[in-house]
Amino acid sequence: MTAILDVRHLGVTVGQHGKQDKPVTIVDDVSFTVSRGEVLGLAGESGSGKTMTALALMGILPPHTQTSGTAVFDGRDDLLALRGNALRKVQGRRVAMVFQDPASSLHPMLTVGKQLTEHMRHHLGLGKREARERALDLLDQVRIPNPRAALGSYPHQFSGGMRQRIQIAIALACDPELLIADEPTTALDVTIQAGILRLLDRLCADRGLAVLLITHDLGILSAIAGRVLVMYSGRVIESSATGELMTGSRHPYTRALLSSVPHPGAAHASLVPIAGTPPAPTARPPGCAFAPRCEFAEQACAAEVPALTLLAEGHACACPVDPFLAGDRR
Amino acid sequence: MTALTSPGLTPGRFRLAVRRPRVPRRWRTPLMIVGAVIIGCWVLVALLAPFISPANPLAQDAAPLLPPSAQHLFGTDENGRDVLSRVLYGARVSLPLGVILVLLQLVIGGILGAIAGFFGGWVDQVIMRFTDLVFAFPTILLAMVVVAAMGPGIFHALIAVAAVGWPTQARVVRSLVRTTMQSDYVAVSRLLGASSIRALRVEVVRNVLGPVVVLATLGVGNAILLLSGLSFLGLGARPPMAEWGSMIASGSQNFQDWWLATFAGLAILTVVMGFNFIGDALRDALDPRSVTDEAYGQVRPTAGEAA
Amino acid sequence: MTVLELTDVEVTYQRGDGTPVRAVAGVSLTVNPGEIVGLVGETGCGKSSLARAACGLTPVSGGTVSFEGRPVRALGARERPVEDLGLQLVMQNPYSSLNPRRRVEQQVADGMRRAAQGRAGQHPGPAPHTVHELLALVGLPSETARRYPYQLSGGQRQRVALARALAAQPSVIVLDEPLSALDVSVQAQVANLLRHLADELRVGMLLISHDLAIVHHIADRTAVMYLGRLVETAPTRELWSSPVHPYSRALIGAIPTTASVGRLPEALTGEVPDPASPPSGCRFHPRCAHRMDQCQLTEPPAFGHGSGWQVACWLADPAVSSALASSEEA
Numbered sequence: 022m023t024a025i026l027d028v029r030h031l032g033v034t035v036g037q038h039g040k041q042d043k044p045v046t047i048v049d050d051v052s053f054t055v056s057r058g059e060v061l062g063l064a065g066e067s068g069s070g071k072t073m074t075a076l077a078l079m080g081i082l083p084p085h086t087q088t089s090g091t092a093v094f095d096g097r098d099d100l101l102a103l104r105g106n107a108l109r110k111v112q113g114r115r116v117a118m119v120f121q122d123p124a125s126s127l128h129p130m131l132t133v134g135k136q137l138t139e140h141m142r143h144h145l146g147l148g149k150r151e152a153r154e155r156a157l158d159l160l161d162q163v164r165i166p167n168p169r170a171a172l173g174s175y176p177h178q179f180s181g182g183m184r185q186r187i188q189i190a191i192a193l194a195c196d197p198e199l200l201i202a203d204e205p206t207t208a209l210d211v212t213i214q215a216g217i218l219r220l221l222d223r224l225c226a227d228r229g230l231a232v233l234l235i236t237h238d239l240g241i242l243s244a245i246a247g248r249v250l251v252m253y254s255g256r257v258i259e260s261s262a263t264g265e266l267m268t269g270s271r272h273p274y275t276r277a278l279l280s281s282v283p284h285p286g287a288a289h290a291s292l293v294p295i296a297g298t299p300p301a302p303t304a305r306p307p308g309c310a311f312a313p314r315c316e317f318a319e320q321a322c323a324a325e326v327p328a329l330t331l332l333a334e335g336h337a338c339a340c341p342v343d344p345f346l347a348g349d350r351r
Numbered sequence: 352m353t354a355l356t357s358p359g360l361t362p363g364r365f366r367l368a369v370r371r372p373r374v375p376r377r378w379r380t381p382l383m384i385v386g387a388v389i390i391g392c393w394v395l396v397a398l399l400a401p402f403i404s405p406a407n408p409l410a411q412d413a414a415p416l417l418p419p420s421a422q423h424l425f426g427t428d429e430n431g432r433d434v435l436s437r438v439l440y441g442a443r444v445s446l447p448l449g450v451i452l453v454l455l456q457l458v459i460g461g462i463l464g465a466i467a468g469f470f471g472g473w474v475d476q477v478i479m480r481f482t483d484l485v486f487a488f489p490t491i492l493l494a495m496v497v498v499a500a501m502g503p504g505i506f507h508a509l510i511a512v513a514a515v516g517w518p519t520q521a522r523v524v525r526s527l528v529r530t531t532m533q534s535d536y537v538a539v540s541r542l543l544g545a546s547s548i549r550a551l552r553v554e555v556v557r558n559v560l561g562p563v564v565v566l567a568t569l570g571v572g573n574a575i576l577l578l579s580g581l582s583f584l585g586l587g588a589r590p591p592m593a594e595w596g597s598m599i600a601s602g603s604q605n606f607q608d609w610w611l612a613t614f615a616g617l618a619i620l621t622v623v624m625g626f627n628f629i630g631d632a633l634r635d636a637l638d639p640r641s642v643t644d645e646a647y648g649q650v651r652p653t654a655g656e657a658a
Numbered sequence: 659m660t661v662l663e664l665t666d667v668e669v670t671y672q673r674g675d676g677t678p679v680r681a682v683a684g685v686s687l688t689v690n691p692g693e694i695v696g697l698v699g700e701t702g703c704g705k706s707s708l709a710r711a712a713c714g715l716t717p718v719s720g721g722t723v724s725f726e727g728r729p730v731r732a733l734g735a736r737e738r739p740v741e742d743l744g745l746q747l748v749m750q751n752p753y754s755s756l757n758p759r760r761r762v763e764q765q766v767a768d769g770m771r772r773a774a775q776g777r778a779g780q781h782p783g784p785a786p787h788t789v790h791e792l793l794a795l796v797g798l799p800s801e802t803a804r805r806y807p808y809q810l811s812g813g814q815r816q817r818v819a820l821a822r823a824l825a826a827q828p829s830v831i832v833l834d835e836p837l838s839a840l841d842v843s844v845q846a847q848v849a850n851l852l853r854h855l856a857d858e859l860r861v862g863m864l865l866i867s868h869d870l871a872i873v874h875h876i877a878d879r880t881a882v883m884y885l886g887r888l889v890e891t892a893p894t895r896e897l898w899s900s901p902v903h904p905y906s907r908a909l910i911g912a913i914p915t916t917a918s919v920g921r922l923p924e925a926l927t928g929e930v931p932d933p934a935s936p937p938s939g940c941r942f943h944p945r946c947a948h949r950m951d952q953c954q955l956t957e958p959p960a961f962g963h964g965s966g967w968q969v970a971c972w973l974a975d976p977a978v979s980s981a982l983a984s985s986e987e988a
Contacts, residue, residue, distance in 0.1 A: 542715060
């Protein structure tokens with residue numbers, strides 16, 4: 022499996038327009054790689070910086086933001102440094118993105134066919150008939166029933182799950198190598214979500230598509246991701262293979278997150294919510310951002326930001342205390 | 352021990368004994384301040400006109416059609432009256448009448464709109480169709496009819512405009528009342544035992560008041576324009592009343608003597624602008640930051656639509 | 659002795675073009691004091707319509723809703739009768755269920771106004787009387803009382819909505835998707851609060867949600883709804899460990915959990931039919947992998963499957979299962 026994306030020390034800051042204050046850090050020192058045919062999960066709650074990471078990679082950050090670090094795509098281009106034509110060649114074509122709410126990311130006044138073919142013709146220079154044939158094929162691949170009729174229909178005529186499949190079809194139109202999916206199933210019913218997850222899994226296997234799947238739902242990542250990165254307050258605090266993370270995570274936040282999310286296996290026990298709330302980016306505490314809420318916090322935690330240290334093959338954790346070290350369970 | 356030497360005060364510095372009330376920042380916008388200053392000045396002018404105006408606005412003392420000079424800052428009109436004085440006194444006509452007109456429209460339109468919005472159904476339909484009818488009626492035509500019937504005069508013009516000017520207010524109030532009566536919080540209020548009337552009184556009125564105030568403020572400017580316009584057409588103020596619209600009318604026949612119309616026109620312009628600024632600033636300030644959908648869009652939306 | 663009883667409830671509404679839609683087509687269930695009954699279903703199943711009818715907000719077009727043994731009349735032009743004030747509702751959207759221009763204390767006090775007239779003394783246990791006591795009950799500090807809703811977060815607003823409902827000293831609260839609009843970490847907190855209130859105050863709750871996992875954690879019994887009808891009602895634990903109805907099984911099988919890594923959730927074929935024209939016989943039969951001939955012809959009644967367990971499926975018909983058993987022996 023070759024790495025299609027190599028992100029090193031990615032940072033995103035928001036400048037305070039006009040004011041003399043320091044820029045606010047939204048994403049801090051994030052590094053990871055995604056390989057062809059792999060689903061990499063990026064987990065975190067709202068405010069963890071996971072969406073901003075995705076927007077930075079796609080080059081669609083909001084105004085007044087600055088990026089640092091590199092994101093090398095296919096060993097050649099740094100996505101963060103691309104501008105103008107070079108950016109357009111990659112955006113939507115080699116790297117595609119799917120968003121949470123298909124209702125607002127599909128154009129309500131253009132037919133599905135138009136949205137698909139326009140996209141393709143623009144990027145690939147296809148003729149009308151070629152584009153149409155390809156569009157039909159794409160709709161079939163994402164399992165839209167009756168693709169011919171679908172081409173002439175408008176987004177509002179489809180259900181939420183179907184719209185999401187259409188969005189995926191548009192994303193796949195130019196045969197991208199990397200697909201970034203930001204909470205693609207959050208707004209969908211669970212049986213529909215299952216269908217979308219299976220679709221993504223199949224696409225990964227068939228096309229060798231690399232997928233960066235961003236979600237707060239650890240269950241989804243458990244089902245489909247090979248590796249998971251957990252983000253908190255803009256930083257990666259743990260990364261490992263999925264199985265290892267779900268059963269043997271070492272960071273207190275990850276463990277707390279796992280116990281606060283209901284899972285059908287458990288008995289009628291109370292959910293254990295994490296006390297407190299994540300810090301605002303403007304009011305991040307010194308040292309470990311999770312320390313104020315952490316039951317294992319020690320003096321050292323507030324002193325400096327804990328570095329992401331490699332614990333075992335493929336398992337890194339940013340916790341100096343490491344209370345869950347095997348044999349030292351408190 | 353005087354205030355200067357009481358503990359806690361830096362010697363040599365005066366301090367106000369009274370705590371100045373802090374006006375929240377969203378009310379202190381440039382737009383609001385400029386608008387308030389403009390209207391504030393004009394209100395003062397209207398109140399103090401008898402004291403600050405250099406001459407009697409109706410006195411035909413000076414030579415006619417004198418251009419602006421030291422003695423007559425705005426010149427004199429075709430009858431030898433001091434234009435500056437007439438402009439100042441004009442405020443005493445336009446401002447109060449503009450406000451009265453808006454209040455009349457609000458009362459008529461507001462009551463009809465509230466009834467329509469509250470009851471819904473056929474009551475709503477009947478009232479709204481009647482509103483549409485009145486809305487279609489040309490104001491100028493009606494003013495002419497009233498004048499033909501009752502003779503010209505600024506108060507007759509006022510009645511005419513009030514009679515056909517209320518549909519906009521009715522529509523806005525009806526829409527507001529309807530949406531709030533159908534809101535989730537009114538539903539819960541009813542489940543907790545409130546009657547519809549109580550819901551209207553306690554829940555709805557305060558949500559309707561804000562937009563209505565904005566509407567009224569913006570409406571004053573419009574009202575003044577309308578009344579001046581009717582006077583311009585000869586359907587409102589009668590000579591020798593000092594009223595801006597009729598001043599523009601007489602000035603329009605004589606463009607060389609630019610001072611006849613210009614200053615009255617500027618007066619209308621600044622007053623209307625002032626009210627519009629305040630209205631816009633009010634709209635921004637009263638914008639319910641309470642029900643902001645941004646926060647809702649940020650968290651997980653539901654997977655189910657209301658079924 | 660049940661506090662809330664729905665018997666063959668039907669709710670019909672008119673669509674824009676005049677077609678009548680039976681959103682709820684004959685639902686029967688009961689809620690006992692101190693019990694949380696979860697009602698789960700996906701988009702288009704009619705659960706929101708059921709919620710509004712169950713609390714007396716909208717009228718039913720068939721069947722009856724009984725509260726404390728008396729039939730409930732839907733809200734009309736008059737004030738709600740005092741006897742019905744013990745049946746309350748908490749809505750889904752915390753941003754629209756509170757009046758933006760009234761303080762928290764005023765809105766919470768609404769509940770006490772008329773409840774004081776008729777219900778004092780009927781409720782077992784010490785009843786909270788002041789706004790501050792109610793706020794404390796839902797875990798909010800006293801300062802919240804003087805605030806306006808826009809100064810509160812989604813989770814806090816939902817707690818205020820709960821306090822308002824509790825002010826009326828209810829014996830049953832219908833909650834329509836109370837957690838959906840909240841952040842994941844806040845959901846756990848509010849879910850625990852609901853369980854606590856049900857236990858401490860002996861308030862019955864009808865908890866309607868599409869989130870099966872949360873329902874699994876706090877509901878005593880769970881009912882599964884599909885296209886206007888209940889397909890299965892059972893004690894929660896049993897439903898999760900061994901669901902009988904094919905739709906319940908599909909629903910539970912579709913939930914991705916952290917307990918099973920690498921297992922893709924089961925997807926359900928087809929789409930939910932239009933409630934205005936439901937399939938003949940069993941409403942689920944077009945999508946069911948186990949359908950038999952009679953499923954298409956006659957709608958199955960609810961068969962008993964054990965204590966407090968009902969399944970509306972021909973597979974649960976004792977006649978059918980014995981026929982199957984004997985055909986296997988043969």
